[in-house]
Amino acid sequence: MVYVERNVWSSLVVTAIGMIVYVVIVLQEADGGPLTTVDWAPIMFWTIGACIVASIVVSIVWGILAGMREPAGVGKSDVRDRDIARMGTRVEQAFIAIAGVGVLLLCAVQAEWFWIANTMYFGFAIAAIVGGIARVVAYRRGL
């Protein structure tokens, strides 16, 4: 597995776990009541921050372990990595655009801040997950 593919896997797994953790915490905080009463902002930002840090840590640790097995491949990327990254970005953009339209519609109907923020959050998270899956599939099955 090349360096860039490892990073894709790290981000994919960490983002999926982060999204699940966020949902669980929000539901716990709501405690059966309306979700809009939850103080979502600190939970969301801490989750995003933790995901970024975790993704970097996993990449570094995995990179060190992989480097011990194949020192020549450490940190290398090439034209195939760039082609796959470009394809993944195109997939991500489609989902971010959908989330953006959703946010605009929610603003138009003056929805609660909770729904507006969470539509954007899940748009980013799902875009990252679907884009990550597309990249992983391209690495495994071909581009």
Added chain:
Amino acid sequence: MVKPTKVMNSIRALRDARGLTQAELAARVGVTRQTLIAIEGGRYSPTLELAFQLARVFGVGLDDVFQYPEE
């Protein structure tokens, strides 16, 4: 499973004939070993530039390395 590219290649045969390992050939053309494996297995169509680099390493023409089937 449908192969993502119709482009076929003779890299494996050319490489074996010259006693080159995948890692050595990958290093010669500046890609990772995994990318060379993907090209050899028909899972990635190389860029034109990379295709020319591969042909140059083998000292043959592009047609001797890559083939595209008739319709």
